[in-house]
Amino acid sequence: MSATAQTPKAAPRGSTASRARxxxxxxxxxxxxLVTAALFIxxxxxxxxxxxxxxxAEPQVFLNLFxxxxxxxxxxxxxxxxxxxxGIDLSVGSMIGFTTMFTAWLVERQGxxxxxxxxxxxxxxxxxxxxxGYVIHNFEIQPFIVTLAGLFLFRGLCLVISKESISxxxxxxxxxxxTRVSLGMGExxxxxxxALVVLAVACYVLHYTRFGRRVYAIGGNxxxxxxxxxxxxxxxxxxxxxxxxxxxxxxxxxxLYIQSGDPLHAVGMELDAIAAVVIGGTxxxxxxxxxxxxxxxxLVLGLIKSVITFEGTLSSWWTKIATGVLLCAFILIQRTxxxxxxx
Numbered sequence: 001m002s003a004t005a006q007t008p009k010a011a012p013r014g015s016t017a018s019r020a021r022x023x024x025x026x027x028x029x030x031x032x033x034l035v036t037a038a039l040f041i042x043x044x045x046x047x048x049x050x051x052x053x054x055x056x057a058e059p060q061v062f063l064n065l066f067x068x069x070x071x072x073x074x075x076x077x078x079x080x081x082x083x084x085x086x087g088i089d090l091s092v093g094s095m096i097g098f099t100t101m102f103t104a105w106l107v108e109r110q111g112x113x114x115x116x117x118x119x120x121x122x123x124x125x126x127x128x129x130x131x132x133g134y135v136i137h138n139f140e141i142q143p144f145i146v147t148l149a150g151l152f153l154f155r156g157l158c159l160v161i162s163k164e165s166i167s168x169x170x171x172x173x174x175x176x177x178x179t180r181v182s183l184g185m186g187e188x189x190x191x192x193x194x195a196l197v198v199l200a201v202a203c204y205v206l207h208y209t210r211f212g213r214r215v216y217a218i219g220g221n222x223x224x225x226x227x228x229x230x231x232x233x234x235x236x237x238x239x240x241x242x243x244x245x246x247x248x249x250x251x252x253x254x255x256l257y258i259q260s261g262d263p264l265h266a267v268g269m270e271l272d273a274i275a276a277v278v279i280g281g282t283x284x285x286x287x288x289x290x291x292x293x294x295x296x297x298x299l300v301l302g303l304i305k306s307v308i309t310f311e312g313t314l315s316s317w318w319t320k321i322a323t324g325v326l327l328c329a330f331i332l333i334q335r336t337x338x339x340x341x342x343x
Contacts, residue, residue, distance in 0.1 A: 032281025032333055033293035039326075040300050043307070051310045059185040061306065066188060069302040070195035071096070071253040073295065075269060076276040077202045078246025080294045083277050084206070085239045086219040086286030087143040091132065091150030092247045093269035095125055097262070098154040099251025104166035104261025107173065114172045122248050128154065129244020133237035151270070158263035165262040168255065177256045191253040198249065203291045215239060219286025275323050276301055279330050283338070300326070 047056050055061065066073075075092050082089045099121050106112045106120070128150065136146050168174075180187035188196075206212040214235045217225040226232050254266060280297030282289025304322045308314045 029288050030290075031337065032330065033290050033296065035333065036280055036293055036296040036300060036330075040296050040303060043300065043303050047303070047307055047310065051307075054310055056310060060187065063183070063186040063188055063192075065299055065302040065306065066192040066195065068257075068305070069298050070189065070191040071250040071257060072269070072272060072276065072301070073195040073298045074198050074246050074253060075250035076273040076280075076294050076298055077198055077291060078243035078250070079270075079273040080202070080277050080280075080282055080289065080291055081206065081215060081239045081246075082143075082243045083274070083282050083284060084219050084286055084289055085215045085236065086222065087136070087236070087239065088147060088274070089129075089132075089150075089240065089243045089247075090144065090147040090270050091128070091154060092243070092250075092273050093266040093271075094151045094154035094158070095128060095244060095247035096251040096254055096266035096269055097264065098158050099125060099248045100255045100258070100261040100265045101158045101161045101166065101263060102261070103252065103255050104168050105161050107170050108166055108168055114170060114176075118252060121252060122245060125248020125251070126241050126245040129240040129242065129247070130237060132244070133240030136240065137233045137236045155263070155267075158265075161263075162261075163263060165260055167260045173256065173259060177259055189256075191256050194249070194253060198246070199291065199295060206291055211235070211238065216287055219283075219288075221287070272301065272323075275327050278334075279323075279326050281330070283334055284331070285338070 044062075050056075075096060079089055079092060102124065103117050103121050106117045107114060132143075132146050132150050135141060136143050176190050179190050181190070181193060206215065214225070214230050217228070217230055218232060218235055222232065251266070255261065258265065276297035277289070277294050278284060278297070279300055280289070280293030280295070282293060301319075301323060304319050305316075308316065308318055
């Protein structure tokens with residue numbers, strides 16, 4: 001008997017093409033941003049259908065997402081630069097709280113004009129970020145440890161200034177806090193407008209400048225960036241300086257929103273900022289992401305709060321639960337994409 005050789009059957013051409021399309025889709029760096037944008041649209045449409053008799057369809061409800069979360073957007077933009085470079089900043093919330101206390105103390109207790117206090121507060125925030133970046137690079141200490149020290153340092157400085165809340169009764173602060181700019185379909189606050197300006201500047205810097213390309217390169221592969229001759233130390237320090245500046249600016253916007261300084265302001269807000277960045281599609285390992293995705297991440301978190309408010313029967317803790325579920329889902333998406341790129 002002679003054995004006849006059997007040739008393996010070729011895979012159907014259609015299934016091969018489908019797998020190739022799926023692989024390209026999972027490897028697309030824009031996928032997380034598109035998923036976040038689609039999630040926001042789906043949630044907003046769901047809110048329109050469920051709460052149409054409660055004013056959810058009013059354009060001002062949508063604009064309130066920017067008014068109520070402008071400070072978080074600015075803080076998350078600063079965190080985006082850090083995470084894009086492969087680092088982490090845990091001092092964001094403490095820096096915001098310190099800025100509110102520092103500003104309130106100078107304006108109310110020392111009688112300094114707001115025009116002088118604002119640049120001073122921004123300079124302190126930027127210098128704090130610079131110091132953390134300097135220590136991280138020159139002493140080769142993990143960003144988690146250095147920024148954790150910054151968290152305790154700035155929260156402690158809040159208590160050094162005052163252990164009690166400081167209300168701000170300055171006329172200029174009240175005027176800025178109550179000013180609204182009409183857009184025809186609704187109004188935006190000064191804080192929301194500042195946040196949108198910061199967003200536009202960050203988009204340009206991160207995606208269209210040499211500095212932005214360096215941030216991507218360092219976050220993608222630090223050793224390769226070093227071999228390419230990129231200024232690793234200067235870029236790292238600059239990234240944390242940007243984060244400190246954005247945190248201080250977020251503190252000023254939060255101060256306008258609350259009109260007070262308190263040592264417990266913004267406790268845990270660094271986690272909200274990091275969650276917004278990750279939900280917006282930026283890889284926690286760095287090297288991939290978009291500032292526009294951070295915007296959608298903040299809007300998703302803000303929309304969750306709005307939906308819970310309109311529902312009326314849910315505890316505010318459901319915001320944390322929903323954020324945790326979304327964070328886990330987007331980390332799994334990131335893990336799948338990373339594994340696909342390696343193969």
